[in-house]
Amino acid sequence: MKGPLLKITNLSKRYDGNKIALKNITLEIQPKEFVVIIGPSGAGKSTLIRCLNQLVKPSEGEIIFDGEDISKAKGKKLRQLRGKIGMIFQHYNLISRTNVLKNVLNGKLGSVPFWVSTFGLYSQEDRLQAYNLLKTVGLQDSLYQQAKDLSGGQMQRVGICRALMQEPSLILADEPIASLDPKSSEVVMDYLKKVTEERDLTCIVNLHQVEVAKKYATRIIGVREGEIVFDGTSEELSEDIIKNIYHLPEKKQEVILPVPGFVAEGEAVYE
Amino acid sequence: MNSSGHNPSVPLQQMSVIKRRLTYMMVLVFITFPFIYLKVNPLEILTAYPSIVSFFGENFFPPDFSGFKNYVPLIIETLLFAVVGTYISAILAFILGLAMSENINPIALVRWLVRTFSSLVRNIPVLVWASLLVYIFGIGSMVGLLALILATLGFLTRSYAETIDDIADTKLEALKANGASPIQVIVNGLMPEFIPSWVNWTLFSFEINIRASAILGMVGAGGIGIMIQTNIRLFKYQEALALIITLVILILLTEFAVTKIRKAIL
Ligand SMILES: Nc1ncnc2c1ncn2[C@@H]1O[C@H](COP(=O)(O)OP(=O)(O)OP(=O)(O)O)[C@@H](O)[C@H]1O
Numbered sequence: 001m002k003g004p005l006l007k008i009t010n011l012s013k014r015y016d017g018n019k020i021a022l023k024n025i026t027l028e029i030q031p032k033e034f035v036v037i038i039g040p041s042g043a044g045k046s047t048l049i050r051c052l053n054q055l056v057k058p059s060e061g062e063i064i065f066d067g068e069d070i071s072k073a074k075g076k077k078l079r080q081l082r083g084k085i086g087m088i089f090q091h092y093n094l095i096s097r098t099n100v101l102k103n104v105l106n107g108k109l110g111s112v113p114f115w116v117s118t119f120g121l122y123s124q125e126d127r128l129q130a131y132n133l134l135k136t137v138g139l140q141d142s143l144y145q146q147a148k149d150l151s152g153g154q155m156q157r158v159g160i161c162r163a164l165m166q167e168p169s170l171i172l173a174d175e176p177i178a179s180l181d182p183k184s185s186e187v188v189m190d191y192l193k194k195v196t197e198e199r200d201l202t203c204i205v206n207l208h209q210v211e212v213a214k215k216y217a218t219r220i221i222g223v224r225e226g227e228i229v230f231d232g233t234s235e236e237l238s239e240d241i242i243k244n245i246y247h248l249p250e251k252k253q254e255v256i257l258p259v260p261g262f263v264a265e266g267e268a269v270y271e
Numbered sequence: 272m273n274s275s276g277h278n279p280s281v282p283l284q285q286m287s288v289i290k291r292r293l294t295y296m297m298v299l300v301f302i303t304f305p306f307i308y309l310k311v312n313p314l315e316i317l318t319a320y321p322s323i324v325s326f327f328g329e330n331f332f333p334p335d336f337s338g339f340k341n342y343v344p345l346i347i348e349t350l351l352f353a354v355v356g357t358y359i360s361a362i363l364a365f366i367l368g369l370a371m372s373e374n375i376n377p378i379a380l381v382r383w384l385v386r387t388f389s390s391l392v393r394n395i396p397v398l399v400w401a402s403l404l405v406y407i408f409g410i411g412s413m414v415g416l417l418a419l420i421l422a423t424l425g426f427l428t429r430s431y432a433e434t435i436d437d438i439a440d441t442k443l444e445a446l447k448a449n450g451a452s453p454i455q456v457i458v459n460g461l462m463p464e465f466i467p468s469w470v471n472w473t474l475f476s477f478e479i480n481i482r483a484s485a486i487l488g489m490v491g492a493g494g495i496g497i498m499i500q501t502n503i504r505l506f507k508y509q510e511a512l513a514l515i516i517t518l519v520i521l522i523l524l525t526e527f528a529v530t531k532i533r534k535a536i537l
């Protein structure tokens with residue numbers, strides 16, 4: 001493909017008309033980039049990523065994805081564009097009382113007619129593809145387990161397979177490892193990196209952990225108070241810049257709360 | 272920090288003395304006022320028990336099961352009222368629940384209409400529905416069924432809608448992001464997630480309905496209730512007791528069955 005996969009121009013988002021979450025974001029993302037967005041809580045990372053597939057409606061601006069303006073798309077057209085964008089969630093958002101295989105096949109919902117999904121009439125090719133995807137993340141033995149019985153790390157791997165089942169050209173991940181322990185986090189990030197590289201996919205990931213961002217990203221974007229304050233490679237992301245993104249004050253005096261000296265006859269005593 | 276060495280006292284709660292006394296007064300009034308207003312002597316209630324017990328013992332025992340054969344159709348009728356009333360309301364309430372859910376139905380006017388309808392039918396007791404419908408349609412089984420359906424429908428619609436909203440908040444977003452159509456989101460996302468609550472709420476209203484359907488007969492709306500009523504009016508207390516025992520066993524059996532079904536499904 002020639003040109004950027006994603007072209008965002010003057011994107012702004014105001015929640016409920018007043019709270020400004022994004023201010024005039026302009027950004028281009030090239031195919032095969034692995035972009036990590038970092039920034040403090042409330043900076044607008046989730047808002048930005050959700051605007052890209054219209055789970056959040058932008059207030060202003062234009063988002064050209066694959067040559068089409070997704071921010072103007074509606075109904076069938078929007079569903080078709082969403083079908084080309086896989087999404088991975090912090091809380092996995094699997095259908096918990098549905099088995100692993102069907103959860104992965106849900107990735108096909110955007111491209112099969114409703115009677116196929118309703119009565120489970122997926123083709124053998126689709127089923128085989130889902131099986132193979134699960135195999136690449138080491139879950140081929142859990143096909144018929146209900147999603148609710150999996151560990152967090154396993155759920156997120158199913159989440160990745162569901163996104164890949166769409167055969168997307170772009171993958172969005174909103175804090176995919178925020179609810180996982182360090183070991184599972186590494187497994188999930190390794191898989192995500194591996195599958196996107198193998199398939200030449202573009203990936204945009206929100207993360208809280210700067211070290212993880214540096215390890216996997218080909219490009220890091222720092223967001224603060226709805227604005228992009230850094231855009232560069234892992235090497236360019238210096239300590240000073242990190243401080244600036246997270247807006248760490250020089251060294252604030254700690255507030256000392258009174259602590260009871262001892263407890264006498266059931267009552268706290270301050271000295 | 273305080274270095275003077277004084278130990279300030281720390282009260283366990285912040286309520287002032289006046290407020291505390293007022294609270295005690297209110298509780299006292301709440302306990303005594305109804306008796307004064309109703310002109311009932313609480314002691315009389317206690318002393319009434321022996322005569323109730325002896326009246327019961329003399330007139331109701333032993334239960335007379337000789338006419339049991341004649342009750343069987345009525346017992347079946349009572350049971351079937353509850354079964355049919357519950358499943359028809361469960362299906363209708365699912366549709367209405369979807370229509371009332373903010374996350375599923377974007378049309379505010381329809382949501383409002385459904386909410387108003389469901390709270391209206393829910394807040395009219397089933398016996399009032401039955402007497403009203405008997406007045407309109409005359410005595411008969413159809414009336415009992417209709418009354419049950421209306422009362423259950425209101426209750427289930429609200430319960431379902433709340434559960435649907437909870438589910439839709441998080442899980443279904445993922446399917447929307449996949450490019451799923453609204454119908455696919457409902458069928459492939461909402462329904463599987465909804466099954467446990469659906470089973471729970473539906474069984475719960477079935478238990479309520481079996482009790483309700485037993486008394487519907489008292490206003491002429493069919494079922495076993497009419498026989499209990501008739502026997503008491505004719506002073507056939509022993510037969511009435513046999514019916515009451517049958518009814519209690521029926522209710523206990525359904526509770527037992529419902530618990531089993533719950534365990535098996537959830
Ligand atoms: N649905 C909403 N309604 C109103 N305000 C919202 C909504 N979602 C987010 N916001 C506000 O928009 C701002 C950006 O939120 P966003 O969730 O995008 O931040 P974030 O960078 O993802 O934060 P976190 O790291 O905590 O997930 C915040 O101030 C937040 O309070």
Ligand SMILES: [Mg+2]
Nearest residue numbers: 045046047175
């Ligand atoms: Mg977020």
